[in-house]
Amino acid sequence: MAEPLRIALAGLGTVGAGLVRLVETNGALIERRAGRPVRIAAVSARDRSKDRGVDLSPYIWEDDMTALSARADVDVVVELVGGADGPALTTARGALKAGKALVTANKAMIAHHGMELAELAEGQGVALKFEAAVAGGIPVIKGLREGAAANRIERVYGILNGTCNYILSTMETTGREFADVLAEAQALGYAESDPTFDVEGVDAAHKLAILAAIAFGARIDFPAVDIGGIGRVRAADIAQAAALGYRIRLLGIADCADGSLLAGGGLFQRVQPYLVPQHHPLAAVDGATNAVVAEGNFSGRLLFEGAGAGDGPTASAVAADIIDIARGDIGAPFSIPVAELEQREAADSGHRTSRAYLRFTVTDRPGVLAEIATAMRDGGVSIESLIQQGRPEEGGEVLVAMVTHEGPEANVAQALQLLEGSASLTEPPLVMRLLA
Amino acid sequence: MAEPLRIALAGLGTVGAGLVRLVETNGALIERRAGRPVRIAAVSARDRSKDRGVDLSPYIWEDDMTALSARADVDVVVELVGGADGPALTTARGALKAGKALVTANKAMIAHHGMELAELAEGQGVALKFEAAVAGGIPVIKGLREGAAANRIERVYGILNGTCNYILSTMETTGREFADVLAEAQALGYAESDPTFDVEGVDAAHKLAILAAIAFGARIDFPAVDIGGIGRVRAADIAQAAALGYRIRLLGIADCADGSLLAGGGLFQRVQPYLVPQHHPLAAVDGATNAVVAEGNFSGRLLFEGAGAGDGPTASAVAADIIDIARGDIGAPFSIPVAELEQREAADSGHRTSRAYLRFTVTDRPGVLAEIATAMRDGGVSIESLIQQGRPEEGGEVLVAMVTHEGPEANVAQALQLLEGSASLTEPPLVMRLLA
Numbered sequence: 001m002a003e004p005l006r007i008a009l010a011g012l013g014t015v016g017a018g019l020v021r022l023v024e025t026n027g028a029l030i031e032r033r034a035g036r037p038v039r040i041a042a043v044s045a046r047d048r049s050k051d052r053g054v055d056l057s058p059y060i061w062e063d064d065m066t067a068l069s070a071r072a073d074v075d076v077v078v079e080l081v082g083g084a085d086g087p088a089l090t091t092a093r094g095a096l097k098a099g100k101a102l103v104t105a106n107k108a109m110i111a112h113h114g115m116e117l118a119e120l121a122e123g124q125g126v127a128l129k130f131e132a133a134v135a136g137g138i139p140v141i142k143g144l145r146e147g148a149a150a151n152r153i154e155r156v157y158g159i160l161n162g163t164c165n166y167i168l169s170t171m172e173t174t175g176r177e178f179a180d181v182l183a184e185a186q187a188l189g190y191a192e193s194d195p196t197f198d199v200e201g202v203d204a205a206h207k208l209a210i211l212a213a214i215a216f217g218a219r220i221d222f223p224a225v226d227i228g229g230i231g232r233v234r235a236a237d238i239a240q241a242a243a244l245g246y247r248i249r250l251l252g253i254a255d256c257a258d259g260s261l262l263a264g265g266g267l268f269q270r271v272q273p274y275l276v277p278q279h280h281p282l283a284a285v286d287g288a289t290n291a292v293v294a295e296g297n298f299s300g301r302l303l304f305e306g307a308g309a310g311d312g313p314t315a316s317a318v319a320a321d322i323i324d325i326a327r328g329d330i331g332a333p334f335s336i337p338v339a340e341l342e343q344r345e346a347a348d349s350g351h352r353t354s355r356a357y358l359r360f361t362v363t364d365r366p367g368v369l370a371e372i373a374t375a376m377r378d379g380g381v382s383i384e385s386l387i388q389q390g391r392p393e394e395g396g397e398v399l400v401a402m403v404t405h406e407g408p409e410a411n412v413a414q415a416l417q418l419l420e421g422s423a424s425l426t427e428p429p430l431v432m433r434l435l436a
Numbered sequence: 437m438a439e440p441l442r443i444a445l446a447g448l449g450t451v452g453a454g455l456v457r458l459v460e461t462n463g464a465l466i467e468r469r470a471g472r473p474v475r476i477a478a479v480s481a482r483d484r485s486k487d488r489g490v491d492l493s494p495y496i497w498e499d500d501m502t503a504l505s506a507r508a509d510v511d512v513v514v515e516l517v518g519g520a521d522g523p524a525l526t527t528a529r530g531a532l533k534a535g536k537a538l539v540t541a542n543k544a545m546i547a548h549h550g551m552e553l554a555e556l557a558e559g560q561g562v563a564l565k566f567e568a569a570v571a572g573g574i575p576v577i578k579g580l581r582e583g584a585a586a587n588r589i590e591r592v593y594g595i596l597n598g599t600c601n602y603i604l605s606t607m608e609t610t611g612r613e614f615a616d617v618l619a620e621a622q623a624l625g626y627a628e629s630d631p632t633f634d635v636e637g638v639d640a641a642h643k644l645a646i647l648a649a650i651a652f653g654a655r656i657d658f659p660a661v662d663i664g665g666i667g668r669v670r671a672a673d674i675a676q677a678a679a680l681g682y683r684i685r686l687l688g689i690a691d692c693a694d695g696s697l698l699a700g701g702g703l704f705q706r707v708q709p710y711l712v713p714q715h716h717p718l719a720a721v722d723g724a725t726n727a728v729v730a731e732g733n734f735s736g737r738l739l740f741e742g743a744g745a746g747d748g749p750t751a752s753a754v755a756a757d758i759i760d761i762a763r764g765d766i767g768a769p770f771s772i773p774v775a776e777l778e779q780r781e782a783a784d785s786g787h788r789t790s791r792a793y794l795r796f797t798v799t800d801r802p803g804v805l806a807e808i809a810t811a812m813r814d815g816g817v818s819i820e821s822l823i824q825q826g827r828p829e830e831g832g833e834v835l836v837a838m839v840t841h842e843g844p845e846a847n848v849a850q851a852l853q854l855l856e857g858s859a860s861l862t863e864p865p866l867v868m869r870l871l872a
Contacts, residue, residue: 022734026588032653032772033585131583137735139583146582147567147575149469150755152462217468281741284720291739298458299573299752303727303741305717316735319586331763336468 002036005326007103008068009059010091011080012045015105015132015318017052018311019078022319024054030319034326038319041073069094076101076127076325078318084108096120096128101330103321105132105314111206111222114213115341118333127330129321134207135160135290137313138306139320144214144294145335151296153215157253157435160207160271162288162308163191163198164230164250168273169286172238172247178231190288200229201250201271208252208269214335215294216256217342218267224346225252228272232430237359240387240401246275246357247283251435256344266347275357275434281305282435350410355384355434358412360400360419361426368424372400379415382407397426403434438472441762443539444504445495446527447516448481451541451568451754453488454747455514458755460490466755470762474755477509501527505534512537512563512761514754520544532556532564537766539757541568541750547642547658550649551777554769563766565757570643571596571726573749574742575756580650580730581771587732589651593689593871596643596707598724598744599627599634600666600686604709605722608674608683614667626724636665637686637707644688644705650771651730652692653778654703660782661688664708668866673795676823676837680793682711683719687871692780702783711793711870717741718871786846791820791870794848795837796855797862804860808836815851818843833862839870 009016023030023040031037042060044067062068065087068077077095079102081088088109095102096117104110110117110130121128131141135158144156159165163185170181182199185191197203209222230250241248251274256267276283281303285291290308295301307313334341362368369388376383382405389399404412416429445452459466459476467473478496480503498504501523504513513531515538517524524545531538532553540546546553546566557564567577571594580592595601599621606617618635621627633639641661649656666686677684687710692703712719717739721727726744731737743749770777798804805824812819818841825835840848852865 018734022586026586026733029588029653030586032776035768035772137732138738139579142578142583143575143740145469146760147578147756148752149759150458150462150466150752152465217465281717281720284717296573296752297462298454298748298755300743300746300749302574303739304579305739305741307736310736312734313736316584316586316732319734320583323585324582327765327767329763329765332471336471340468 004037004039005034005075005322006039006041006073007076007078007322008042008044008071008074009040009078009080010044010065010068011082012043012052013080013082014311015314016045016080017054018315019080019318020054020056022315030323034323036326038322038326042068042071044068065091066094069098069100074100076103076322078322079104079106082106084112089113092117093120096124096126099124099126101127101325103129103318103325105130105318107133107203107206107210111209111220114210114220115338119338121333122337125330127325128333129324130210130333131321132314132317134210135292135304136306136308136310137316138290138292138304138308139317140211140292140304141214143302143304144211148294148296148299148302149335151299154295154297155253155255156211156215156292156294157251158292159249159282159285159290160204160252160292160308161198161250162290163195164204165285166190166288167199168230168233168238168248168250171235172242175235175239177235178233199231201227204250204252204271208254208271211292212254212267212269213341215254216267216344217336218344219341221267221269221344221346224267224269226270226272230273233273236389236399237401237430241275241357244403245278246434247278248273248432249276249282249285251276251282267344268347268352273432275432277435280435350408350413352409353406354409354436355406356404356412357432357434358402358404359430361397362400362424363426364396364398369400371422371424372419375415375418378418380407380411381415440473440475441470441511441758442475442477442509443512443514443758444478444507444510445476445514445516446480446501446504447518448479448488449516449518450747451750452481452516453490454751455516455754456490456492458751466759470759472762474758474762478504478507480504502530505530505536510536512539512758514758515540515542518542520548525549528553529556532560532562535560535562537563537761539565539754539761541566541754543569543639543642543646547645547656550646550656551774555774557769558773561766563761564769565760566646567757568750568753570646571728571740572742572744572746573752574726574728574740574744575753576647576728576740577650579738579740580647584730584732584735584738585771587735590731590733591689591691592647592651592728592730593687594728595685595718595721595726596640596688596728596744597634597686598726599631600640601721602626602724603635604666604669604674604684604686607671608678611671611675613671614669635667637663640686640688640707644690644707647728648690648703648705649777651690652703652780653772654780655777657703657705657780657782660703660705662706662708666709669709672825672835673837673866677711677793680839681714682870683714684709684868685712685718685721687712687718703780704783704788709868711868713871716871786844786849788845789842790845790872791842792840792848793837793868793870794840795835795866797833798836798860799862800832800834805836807858807860808855811851811854814854816843816847817851
């Protein structure tokens with residue numbers, strides 16, 4: 001049997017401990033499939049004394065995480081610390097500079113520093129892999145980078161945050177409100193105590209920026225993602241969407257204005273709650289499940305679905321990267337070398353057209369509807385259907401929802417600008433596009 | 437830029453012509469992603485004069501397919517002739533023996549001769565790849581072989597034949613009968629003029645046998661697949677299933693009695709129409725779409741969905757294999773070397789337990805129900821619910837359907853044996869399991 005591949009683990013949280021368990025449980029079959037044994041050589045984390053439910057005594061312990069990269073008996077450093085910067089980034093840089101391969105599940109770090117790290121890896125001729133950074137256990141990076149490699153990708157989109165999908169699908173089945181379901185999710189451990197990154201769409205945006213770079217051969221441009229969260233979605237919106245034949249899902253969507261890898265079209269990246277038609281496969285994705293769709297010019301629509309988080313699925317994706325490395329795969333991290341990735345401008349979303357769901361929260365008095373309708377007309381927005389919820393809610397609020405015909409997003413923005421400052425609106429309007 | 441990878445196409449049917457179109461259309465991006473150009477060097481098919489909608493004049497034409505393998509200017513032979521034996525097999529063997537890599541979309545050939553061809557490829561140190569042989573454009577071989585490589589696969593199953601799925605889902609939405617929908621599908625070109633391989637489950641069984649070998653580290657054992665088709669499913673069965681909360685789908689399912697890669701459990705492989713719970717993702721798969729689920733001990737349930745056939749998607753999968761080869765991937769075709777694959781016995785399905793839907797077509801006379809119920813009791817089959825369709829169909833037939841409690845499949849077989857030759861039954865009972 002060939003030489004073992006020796007890995008070092010930086011970070012021993014749930015995913016790190018899960019990876020230790022996976023390598024112990026499935027070590028024999030990994031050896032058969034990788035063609036060589038995969039061995040944990042050394043580990044490091046902040047607190048040595050913490051009980052992680054796995055026996056760490058067989059492995060060398062380093063108090064100093066950066067020391068892992070200096071070890072001659074380590075081939076691959078696995079960074080599972082988390083956080084865009086700090087010890088995670090120091091460890092990642094150190095590993096690559098020392099000529100070690102790097103495997104990470106860290107979406108924030110890749111979204112912010114992926115270009116620098118990939119350049120480092122390419123310069124050293126070592127692998128940088130991050131399958132677990134996007135959609136947990138689902139092999140979607142591989143699906144895009146290799147499975148769909150022969151295609152011009154026309155669009156990539158999906159459900160990239162399990163917490164949001166859990167909250168939205170629970171709101172849907174129970175009719176409860178956001179804050180209520182979020183609190184329960186936190187109590188159950190499905191949502192972080194600080195859920196900002198999840199519910200405001202930042203986590204999904206990290207993942208989308210990574211997917212978009214691979215799909216479109218572009219440099220990662222996380223700051224250009226148009227990010228919205230789910231905090232303003234109400235049970236009434238979900239009920240309204242259902243009546244219209246839609247389900248509300250937080251989607252990350254990216255495409256290129258000209259759709260080609262080699263021409264210079266703008267890169268469009270958006271994370272927002274969307275109305276997804278009930279017959280679309282993403283509408284059936286409930287709970288913490290993730291799913292990604294890639295539309296290729298020859299493959300047609302490919303869908304990848306599975307667990308988006310959790311120690312087992314995430315460790316499975318990390319280990320798949322390790323096995324790829326054991327098999328000798330050290331291809332370009334972003335499918336094509338960083339130097340060849342294109343710096344794309346952010347697409348101007350004003351020129352995009354869509355159908356939109358608009359929901360206004362208004363005071364219950366005469367003339368409000370006329371005011372809204374006039375603004376729509378003046379903005380050039382054509383209304384397909386209008387739903388007024390007759391019964392005032394708490395505090396005398398009435399919800400007015402409408403679906404527009406397909407039209408420029410700029411027109412909707414203009415119409416809403418005309419309503420800005422109106423005394424009739426009790427909060428800013430909520431805009432959600434319909435997935436086409 | 438590195439040396440081009442030079443391919444030769446054997447077979448220029450719809451997929452072959454699709455591949456020519458793909459390489460012409462997406463050549464520039466393939467070069468970027470593969471790190472080197474992919475060039476078609478030579479082509480061969482039976483009839484040179486046929487118009488295939490693509491310009492073949494830039495490529496060397498060989499009248500003799502086997503001559504492709506002898507060409508010094510060819511690195512990869514792409515076999516798209518089809519058929520388990522004959523010219524396809526001759527071409528495949530010739531290519532590998534000549535030290536060329538082989539890419540094929542030929543499920544029948546791999547199901548019947550995959551072990552021999554893989555051994556040849558391994559002996560020569562060249563690649564043998566067949567992503568397009570299973571589930572068309574969906575990268576599911578890659579998903580299992582690489583994406584889920586760190587997992588013990590507990591079960592692999594899915595919708596592997598687009599024609600059957602089109603027929604079943606059309607029967608479902610229209611209420612029409614099998615023969616009627618099949619005839620329409622043939623007229624529309626969705627089904628072959630001889631649909632036997634599709635509707636009798638043989639095509640799905642070829643694909644299942646390939647998936648099972650990779651998932652369970654076993655030698656391909658196509659003859660051991662328990663194969664059934666959809667020809668006996670009636671519109672009434674579909675309506676009945678819907679009333680119970682299920683949809684009928686032709687599934688291929690495989691698992692290992694002990695679930696492990698390394699121990700000696702029996703290999704269970706079955707292609708049969710199943711009742712799929714309406715909330716299961718496979719129930720939502722309509723039309724000619726394919727979908728495969730892999731359940732890993734760490735990844736949990738992974739789903740891969742997309743177009744299962746067609747020139748574009750199939751060419752996309754073939755080209756993905758070619759790009760992998762261009763990148764230097766020549767790993768074992770079945771994930772682990774053929775010599776290490778295990779020869780597994782076929783699992784004895786009698787010991788398996790399931791819930792089953794049984795449908796009897798009976799004459800409309802007293803005592804029939806008692807006769808059936810008695811046979812069930814004597815066979816040890818416990819009935820969960822019984823549905824008798826009151827109104828006799830054409831010819832005085834009445835349909836009696838039931839769902840059993842979970843129990844040994846052997847008991848159902850025994851109960852049905854007790855009814856064999858009964859004058860009350862106008863045709864053999866139809867048995868379909870419920871997907872658990």
